[in-house]
Amino acid sequence: MKQITVFLENRIGRLETVTDILSKNNINIICISLSDTVDYGMLRMLVSQPAEAQRVLMEAGFSAMLTDVLAVRLIHQFGMLNKFNGLLASNGIDIKYMYALMSGKDSAVVLKTSDNEKCEELLKNSEEFKVLSAVEIYNL
Amino acid sequence: MIWAKEETLPRSEIERIQTERLLKLVPYVYNNVEPYRKKMDEAGIKPEDIKGLSDLKKLPFTTKQDFRDNYPYGLFAVDKSKLLRIHASSGTTGKPTVVGYTKNDLETWAECVARIAAAGGAVPEDMCQICFGYGMFTGALGLHKGLEHMGCCIIPSSTGNTEKQIMYMKDYGTTLLVATPSYALRIGEVAMQMGLNPKTDLHLKTALVGSELLTDVMREQLKKLFGEELMVTSNYGMSELMGPGVSGECQELNGMHVNEDHFICEVIDPATGEVLPEGEKGELVVTCLTKEALPLIRYRTRDITRLYYEPCKCGRTTCRMENFSGRTDDMLKIRGVNVFPSQIEEVLLKTEEIGPHYEIIVDRNNHMDILTIRVELAPASMTDDFKKIESIEQKLHGALRTMLGLDAHIKIESPNTLKRFEGKAKRVTDLRAGKD
Numbered sequence: 001m002k003q004i005t006v007f008l009e010n011r012i013g014r015l016e017t018v019t020d021i022l023s024k025n026n027i028n029i030i031c032i033s034l035s036d037t038v039d040y041g042m043l044r045m046l047v048s049q050p051a052e053a054q055r056v057l058m059e060a061g062f063s064a065m066l067t068d069v070l071a072v073r074l075i076h077q078f079g080m081l082n083k084f085n086g087l088l089a090s091n092g093i094d095i096k097y098m099y100a101l102m103s104g105k106d107s108a109v110v111l112k113t114s115d116n117e118k119c120e121e122l123l124k125n126s127e128e129f130k131v132l133s134a135v136e137i138y139n140l
Numbered sequence: 141m142i143w144a145k146e147e148t149l150p151r152s153e154i155e156r157i158q159t160e161r162l163l164k165l166v167p168y169v170y171n172n173v174e175p176y177r178k179k180m181d182e183a184g185i186k187p188e189d190i191k192g193l194s195d196l197k198k199l200p201f202t203t204k205q206d207f208r209d210n211y212p213y214g215l216f217a218v219d220k221s222k223l224l225r226i227h228a229s230s231g232t233t234g235k236p237t238v239v240g241y242t243k244n245d246l247e248t249w250a251e252c253v254a255r256i257a258a259a260g261g262a263v264p265e266d267m268c269q270i271c272f273g274y275g276m277f278t279g280a281l282g283l284h285k286g287l288e289h290m291g292c293c294i295i296p297s298s299t300g301n302t303e304k305q306i307m308y309m310k311d312y313g314t315t316l317l318v319a320t321p322s323y324a325l326r327i328g329e330v331a332m333q334m335g336l337n338p339k340t341d342l343h344l345k346t347a348l349v350g351s352e353l354l355t356d357v358m359r360e361q362l363k364k365l366f367g368e369e370l371m372v373t374s375n376y377g378m379s380e381l382m383g384p385g386v387s388g389e390c391q392e393l394n395g396m397h398v399n400e401d402h403f404i405c406e407v408i409d410p411a412t413g414e415v416l417p418e419g420e421k422g423e424l425v426v427t428c429l430t431k432e433a434l435p436l437i438r439y440r441t442r443d444i445t446r447l448y449y450e451p452c453k454c455g456r457t458t459c460r461m462e463n464f465s466g467r468t469d470d471m472l473k474i475r476g477v478n479v480f481p482s483q484i485e486e487v488l489l490k491t492e493e494i495g496p497h498y499e500i501i502v503d504r505n506n507h508m509d510i511l512t513i514r515v516e517l518a519p520a521s522m523t524d525d526f527k528k529i530e531s532i533e534q535k536l537h538g539a540l541r542t543m544l545g546l547d548a549h550i551k552i553e554s555p556n557t558l559k560r561f562e563g564k565a566k567r568v569t570d571l572r573a574g575k576d
Contacts, residue, residue: 005524007517009553035526039551042526061556063522096525112524 001071001134002050003110006043007063010036018043018057025056030137031110033099044099046071046110048138070116071101071132072123073108081109084129093119102140108132143258143290144251146401147456151449154457157401159193161429166190166199169435172217175210176202176437196404197415201425202439204237207380212238218433228276229379239278239379240433246285248430249382252399253286256388259397259456260373261346262316264291269309271319271327272351273299273563278383279351283318286385292316299323299562302330309342316346321354321362321374322565325496328365339367347372350384351564353464353482357489361496374463380439381426387461392453395460402430405459406438407447421446424461444480472570474502474509479544481568484513487539493521493532497558500568504575511548513540516555 008014015034022029028048035042047053050066057064074080088095094114101108113119123129142148149157167187170177179200180186189198206215212235213220224243228236241249262268268287272280274296284294297308305327308314317324324347331338338344344366354374362372375388376396386403387396398405403426407416410423424441428434446462464482472479481500488498495516503510515536523529533550540548 003524005522007522007529007554009551009557037526040529040553042524044524061554063517063519063554065522065524067524 001046001069001110001132001137002066003069003112004045004047004050004053004057005065005067006045006057008041008043010039010041015041015043017060018062021056021060022047022053025052027053027056028138030140031099031101033097033110035097044097044110046101046137067112068116069110069112070119071108071110071137073106073130073132075128076103076105076107080107080128084109087122087129088113088119091118091122093122101137108140141258141263142455143255146399147255147259147397147458149457151457154400155193158404158429161401162193162196162404162427163190165427165429165435165437169217169437173215173435175206175214176200193404196406196427196438199437201413202436204380204440204442207237208235211235213240215436216240216433217435218242223433227278227281227379227383236276237380239383242432245382245431245433248402249282249385250285250289252382252385252402253282254290255399256375256385256397257283257286257290257292257348259388259390259454260348260375261371261391262287262290262292262348266292266316266346267295267312267314268292268316268318269295269297269305269312269314271297271299271305271317271323271562277563278377278379280318282377282383282385283348287316287318302327302562303334306331306334306336306342309344310336313343315343316348317344318348318350320352320561320564321349321358321372322352322497322560323562324349324362324372325358325365326560326562328362332365338365342366344370346370348375348388349373350375350377353485355463355482355486355489357486358496361489376443376461376464378441378443380434380436381428381441382431386426389463390452390454390456394452395448395462397452397456397458397460400458403428405447405461407445408440410440410442418449419446421462470568472500472502472568474511474544474546477544477546479511479546483543484540484548485567487536487543488513488515491532491536491539492518494518494536494552495555497560498567499558502568502570502572504572509572511546512551513548514551514553514558516558517552519555 030046033044054064096112098111101110123131170187183200222242223240226240228238274280328338359372363370373389377384377386387398389396406425407422416422424443424445425438428436443464448460451457495518499514501512536550
């Protein structure tokens with residue numbers, strides 16, 4: 001799964017410029033996470049057409065890159081995220097960052113880990129945690 | 141290519157010419173320029189007291205203030221009817237500085253520029269695109285006439301519309317570019333954004349850059365953009381002295397050769413006015429030996445440099461001035477430390493993770509000076525990891541601390557957010573006036 005990351009200065013209107021460009025290009029934002037420091041922020045998104053989103057944003061002068069991330073569905077049950085984190089930790093997988101993809105009947109998170117392949121392999125036969133494909137995410 | 145035999149004379153011969161011309165210049169100025177005559181009278185010096193080069197230091201300085209006090213024509217030695225052209229500096233503070241040329245002055249100017257252009261790699265076959273603003277500024281017409289005098293073909297594209305500049309370069313086969321170093325970089329960047337490969341789609345062989353400091357790192361970046369074979373040389377002049385044509389680098393890149401049969405250079409301690417020995421850093425002072433309209437004696441340029449007199453490997457015997465390390469009036473005093481913007485630039489340009497453009501902001505808060513430097517993340521260092529950006533900040537912060545002994549606040553921004561300049565870049569903003 002490709003996430004698009006955009007580097008933004010902390011200035012009024014910068015985020016709006018990004019969403020405006022995406023909307024004018026008919027690119028759908030599936031989920032979004034914005035983290036910031038005093039001077040700049042990092043916008044992370046799953047979008048309907050990541051490569052196209054990168055192209056149009058870079059054309060407009062933004063720094064944008066595609067990163068491999070995992071989207072994982074968790075059964076909506078008490079303690080599930082805790083269990084998930086425990087599973088990764090006990091297998092030596094470091095979580096770089098994580099944000100929510102959805103919450104409802106089921107819930108899902110987006111995360112980047114120290115070893116996405118190993119993580120995917122680990123979850124292959126799990127009944128509680130399912131790695132979502134791009135198509136599944138777009139159809140959520 | 142060495143353009144004139146005057147560039148390779150033995151030192152004794154150069155000094156003989158300078159002496160002969162100085163002994164004519166002093167009475168010429170004394171008799172024709174009233175404000176300078178007054179200065180000499182006040183200092184108790186008569187033209188006949190000047191018997192040789194070693195007496196030069198007895199003469200009073202000429203300064204920018206003299207131009208202001210005698211605006212517009214007070215320092216001229218000829219009547220207006222003898223002038224063929226005037227130029228003026230931008231005059232950001234107060235009135236502009238007006239300079240003028242007689243027929244002979246224009247010929248000398250073209251000859252001086254041809255010499256520095258030839259030293260900088262120009263050949264008569266060159267197609268020269270001049271991206272300096274035409275108008276009152278001496279840069280564009282100075283290079284224009286000098287290169288024309290060499291036999292080059294001129295493309296007077298002036299400034300503005302970078303895409304069109306690149307189209308001219310590509311379609312007309314520009315081989316030599318005249319620009320400020322930062323605009324030359326900008327042209328390379330825009331060409332890449334237009335989908336061109338500046339190395340193969342453009343045919344640039346030589347860049348004569350001026351009107352702004354050229355650092356070694358900028359030179360390397362220009363070569364990276366336009367190709368390793370690109371010859372990038374800087375040259376020096378200022379409108380008061382003539383315009384471009386005072387000095388320029390040769391292929392050895394070890395200083396700018398001075399046209400010494402027309403200019404005498406000295407380096408002084410800016411605080412005391414004492415002449416410093418060869419190789420010491422100080423303010424450049426220039427005497428214009430041959431100008432008819434506006435002869436100047438010991439003009440204080442406010443540029444900081446050193447002079448070297450040993451012959452160069454290129455064959456020239458003329459004295460060389462080191463590439464400038466700043467101007468006395470560019471110097472910032474931050475928390476009591478003297479800071480030249482060029483020192484900051486040197487650190488920034490050595491840091492690969494950021495782009496070549498920057499802005500320096502000095503402000504004052506709670507009686508403390510605050511130095512902020514805005515830089516752009518290089519497209520290749522884009523990351524989704526905060527730690528990497530922090531490590532770039534820390535690296536810059538540490539390098540600046542080592543260079544200046546000051547803590548600077550680094551602001552990393554996205555590519556293409558900082559202002560680009562077509563003329564002289566204005567990268568320093570000082571907001572401290574009136575704050576305590």
